[in-house]
Amino acid sequence: MATSNGSHNGGHLYQPQVFTKTQREITREVLDQTRSTGPGYKRALAFFGLLLVLGIIGFIIRATNDGFDRFSPWGYMMATFSFLITAAASAPVFSVTQRMVRSHWRRPMARVAEMFAVVGVLSTLMFIPLLLLLPSAEGRRSIWFEWPGTPFWPDILAVVFLFVLGIALLFVAAVPDLAATRDLGDGWRQRWAARLVPGWHGDDRQWKVLRAGLMVLGALYFMMLIYVHFLITADFAQALVPGWKDSILAPYHALSGLQSAIAVTLVAMYLLYRFGGFKDYIHADQFKSASKILLGLSLLWFYFWFSGFIVYWYGRQPVEQNVLKTFMFEAYRWPFVISMVLTFFVPVFGLMWNFVRKSLLGPALIGFSILVGTMMDRVRIYVATFSIADKRADALEALHPEPLLGVPTAQMPVTADVMIVIGGIGGAIFLYLLAMKFIPIISIWEVSEGLLYRKTVPFLKRTIMLMGKPD
Amino acid sequence: MQERVAMGGNLQEVEQKVNRDLLISVTGSVPKRFWVAVALMAFLAAAGFGAAGYVVAQGLGATGLNRPIMWAFFITNFVFWIGISHAGVMLSAILRLAQAEWRRPATRAAEIVTIFSLVNAMLFPIIHTGRPWRTLYWAFPYDFGRGIWPNVRSPLIWDPSAIITYLTSSVLFVYVALIPDIAVARDRTTGIRHQFYSVLALGWRGYPRQWRLQIIAGFLLSALILPIFVSVHSIVSWDFAVNQSVEGWHSTIFAPYFVIGAVHSGVSAVVTVMIILRFLFKWEDYIRPEHMDALGRLLIVVAITWFYFFAMEVTFGLFTLENAELGLRSMQFFETPYSTLFLVFIIAAFFFPVPMWMFKNVRRSFFWMTITTISVNIGMWLERFLIIIPGLARKQPLSFSWSTYAPSVPEILMVVGSFGFVGMSILLFAKVFPLIPIYDVKEGEILRREMKIGKVTIPAVIREE
Amino acid sequence: MASKQVLGIFKTADDAALATDRLKEAGFSAQDYQVLTGAPYPEGAFGEEIPKHRLFAFPFFGAAVGFTVAILVTAGTQISYPLVTGGKPILAIPPMAIITYEGTMLGAIIMTIIGVIFESRLPRPFTGLYDTRITEGYIGVALKCPDDRVQAADLVFRQSGAEDVKHEE
Known part of the structure; x- marks a missing residue:
């Protein structure tokens, strides 16, 4: 909200380094960075790979000790899965929407966001055992109204489709860059790229198809993501808590996905800036513009939460009071308070300041805060739900079960849960790091295209920036 | 420096043309059709106010209200007009913050639609109280004599606090943005009109400090007014949603569902109003097909989002399979006359306009945009009707007599009159103040450039940062 | 010494910008003049100082x-x-x-x-030296100068291509 007075710089225009480069230089530099695997990178890869292994061990411990008959042992895994869908699977949407509104500042971050689609490998694998926990929809209250075979096939199809669409989006958006790897790269990357995109020459028709394809895939991905959020909140939360009817939960879940999408992208951008060798490419433009959207989404997050809360608080039916006590004010009070502070208060009171929005570290730290807060939010929703589902097995066998009457005690994580959580998150980072070496993390063609539409020209006594707005 | 892209000519010629065209109602003479439109709207408004007077004099027995349907046309119309009032901020604030170039001719019309629909909306619950003069001490803490205060725990008190905040903010927002344009009118008028504009222009000269403040104010006020806009319709929705006795109302999604519905109907209404103004004042150079195109695209996104919330509301309503909820939905979807109205609503609000807007030719056609946006508002009025009346019409555990609802003639006249009142107010405002922001259009012309890339020339704009 | 206002009316923004340069050359400071326009120009376009404010x-x-x-x-x-x-x-x-x-x-x-x-320094009961052509695309440069320099300022404006120069009575 606050702007420094007299921000004008007396005719000298701030010009990020990337705009002084030629397309050729950009291509060379980004491909070089994609090739390079320094000791830092290798250490990080090994570390997160180790975390993934820990996670798998945690999963095996849980599976052998508890099996898949009860919900409560799997609460933390569900929270982790849901967090991955919320943060990683939602990230490509950030790039999709910015591409749709043709913002120029998105260019260096488009691929950074889309690359999170690769985390879908992990989340899809995690989803399969979770789905095994669910009873059939027959004879119980669910959004499927007793359709045969539900909720299994619609849920797994949706999660798999989301993953496939994400990879398709990532691939299509990377075709021109893979062609550059094919033409200018060497070794296995060159052979790999040549096999993937043998026919890309960049003629008019191909560009046209590429742009249209990105629009269609982007729109489909967005819709599928919203649908997946809806399925998760319906099948893995509301349907398992007798009497819980909360129509805003799905939009709330999806909205926090959009918020985390920006958060996770900003964190990744900062790390790439700091450690990834892309100092010339990543600059304040992205952080400033993304921060404004993030500020709006953080306000909306609170609004969606309050909209649900006030209706329950005012309604005061026993089930409503118990739901509030369970998820927010008694049993899972601390995860709730932490998530409220980290996903609302920190971003809003941080990003309202112009100097924070214009910095690189500020938005990145706030992004990290949002991610931790969102994880806590998912813990309070799913760990609580899964512990109730165990205690109220009757509710999973009746169309009109007695509503939630008591408040369960909070379920603390055991060692295996901690391993699953850090394994899930570490595994996601591991996959991301790995993918960076296959596909350039900075979208070469989009950044190069950006050079065309930005010019500095004299205007009376100062130099100004001219932005091309192609139709 | 002097080449202009859109309108040709040098700076003076462009600015003179903008002044002449956009101040046509103030300094020039308006076409006869303008007065015909005003007369028609005034006639409708008079009929509405006459009917309101009759209802106040006779009591609420003159309406079709009948136990248990004690909220009907008045409240439907209240929610509808509050919805329309959401256009202003949606368009002007969000587009301003997003620095969308095409916003320039649309912002003020949107803000004015906000103000007059809000005033109009406020009248309905006041009349609905039956004794409008008592509203004052129901809504405001002023009864010091007896120490009886408004019940702040009631959403019916949240309503006035939100509406008054929104109305005050919108009026001030419009006024501040009008000052430079009032100065233009001041410089082009004489006599008493000159004095009138001189007082309102506050001595505006147009030096860098004033322009800088004006631009910052645009952003700052947009950012401040957006959270208010969201709160207003949310609070209106809580009039229904916090109530647990009417199944179908007690839904946590109501607030954002109402807000996005309001944006859907409000933006549609602004499109309709812009097209009417274009016709009345011959503003072909300012309200162009590309503006309709952009608004059409925006409407597609808004409409699909609205439909998503609608689908969530229905799905999680049915999800519990409780008899009360099933009964209500069956009434809305399958029992006449509600089923017919439901069909009209969903087609008019979504399935007709949205596929139409997918076509560029439709989005760029003033005729089709008029038809589709009016269709949206017919649909959205029915949406509110279908939320309120079937919800109340079902027999509740404690209702001992129940009946159906048929609107009385005064109620119908008041609904029709409300359109007349808003239409008349907007037109009369346009007679006194420019409805397209003059300085904003001029700024657009100054910042507009072209960029040559290879053999194509694309539009470009100067960015300040 | 008493000061007076002089207002130069320019047809093009380039001329107005030139005039502000020449004013500076003639020994006037940026605080002495204001550029009056009918629409907002990018900040600093006329080489003016960026105004400070406490709006926030x-x-x-x-x-x-x-x-x-x-x-x-x-x-x-x-x-x-x-x-x-x-x-x-x-x-x-x-x-x-x-x-x-x-x-x-x-x-x-x-x-x-x-x-x-x-x-915005409003309301301002007296607009001061002003010209209605400013709201139709002309650029005004309003200069506050000591009585004895009015003629010099007038000359600067005219040499920079002013269409018209007005003096405070």
């Missing part, structure tokens, strides 16, 4: 006042007539939060508007 303090002050008043009203009315409704506590925070929110925002907006008007 206003909404915070307004919000604080609005918040306080709203808390006092909502708490005061509930405490002074303690009637339990719907099983809710007398000082029910969620409804108070709603009204307080509205009050806070109302206070912020009203003070912002006051801030905009105040910081």
